[in-house]
Amino acid sequence: xxxxxxxxxxxxxxxxxxxxxxxxxxxxxxxxxxxxxxxxxxxxxxxxxxxxxxxxxxxxxxxxxxxxxxxxxxxxxxxxxxxxxxxxxxxxxxxxxxxxxxxxxxxxxxxxxxxxxxxxxxxxxxxxxxxxxxxxxxxxxxxxxxxxxxxxxxxxxxxxxxxxxxxxxxxxxxxxxxxxxxxxxxxxxxxxxxxxxxxxxxxxxx
Numbered sequence: 001x002x003x004x005x006x007x008x009x010x011x012x013x014x015x016x017x018x019x020x021x022x023x024x025x026x027x028x029x030x031x032x033x034x035x036x037x038x039x040x041x042x043x044x045x046x047x048x049x050x051x052x053x054x055x056x057x058x059x060x061x062x063x064x065x066x067x068x069x070x071x072x073x074x075x076x077x078x079x080x081x082x083x084x085x086x087x088x089x090x091x092x093x094x095x096x097x098x099x100x101x102x103x104x105x106x107x108x109x110x111x112x113x114x115x116x117x118x119x120x121x122x123x124x125x126x127x128x129x130x131x132x133x134x135x136x137x138x139x140x141x142x143x144x145x146x147x148x149x150x151x152x153x154x155x156x157x158x159x160x161x162x163x164x165x166x167x168x169x170x171x172x173x174x175x176x177x178x179x180x181x182x183x184x185x186x187x188x189x190x191x192x193x194x195x196x197x198x199x200x201x202x203x204x205x206x
Contacts, residue, residue, distance in 0.1 A: 006108070006109075006111060006118075006132070006135050007108070007109040007111075008040075008106050008107065008108050008109070008132065008135075008136060008139075009106075009107045009109075010042055010104040010105070010106060010107070011104060011105050011106075011107050012102055012103070012104050012105075013031065013034075013035060013041075013102070013103040013104065013105055014030075014031075014034075015028040015030055015031050016028055016030045020102055021102065021103050022100055022101060022102060023043070023071075023072070023091050023095065023101035023102075023103070024072050024091070024092070024095070027065060027068075027069070031065070032065050035064045035065050035068075035105065036063055036064070036065045036066075037063065037064065038060075038061065038062050038063065038064070038123045038124045038126075038129060039060070039061065039064050039105055039106060039120075039123050039129070040058070040059070040060045040105075040106035040108075040123065040129055040132045040133050040136060041058070041059055041060070041061065041064055041067070041068070041103060041104065041105055041106065042056050042057065042058045042059075042103070042104040042105075042106070042136070043056060043057040043059075043071075043087065043091065043101060043102075043103060043104075044056045044101070044102050044103075044104055045091075045094050045099050045100075045101050046099060046100040046101070046102060048099070055094075056140060057087060058133055058136050058137050058140065059133065060123075060126070060129035060130055060132070060133040061129075062124075062126065064105065068103065070084045071084050071087045071088055071091075072088070074088045106132060106136065107120055108120050108123070108132055118131070118132070
């Protein structure tokens, strides 16, 4: 049974002059040009000195700029459990408390599974984005210095949408190895694959 190590580097989204983008700043022209593409992203509440955990939210999008805009300007009459409204409130509360919220973009090193190539230039495929997203959530879950935010609406994804199914059994609040996991949903990356963890990285076993 082969093992494939997934290497993913999180790079902070920047505006002009390589300055980091902070929620809820408006998008600059440079930001729109650079990030109007498919990918996996991570909201991150910057941890203050002495704080034990750093709060993150990991997601995927066909167009990162459009996805982030929906968090900045959620519906005025959101439906129950609306992800955009929930994240907007969480981040506004953090900013009001003096925190900084940054946006990171996943830079995925190329790898191949069963003849299918994955990489930063193949994330136009939603199934691939979902696979990287879930691997990143799993990696987050294994770390002790991260508190993850995940909205339960993800458990309603259908297999025909191109994303792996999620498991409702894992939508409850839980704790593991000191990391607080809020509403995380986990499923299978691929029908014929399972996930294996080590202390330093995430591996998919085909």
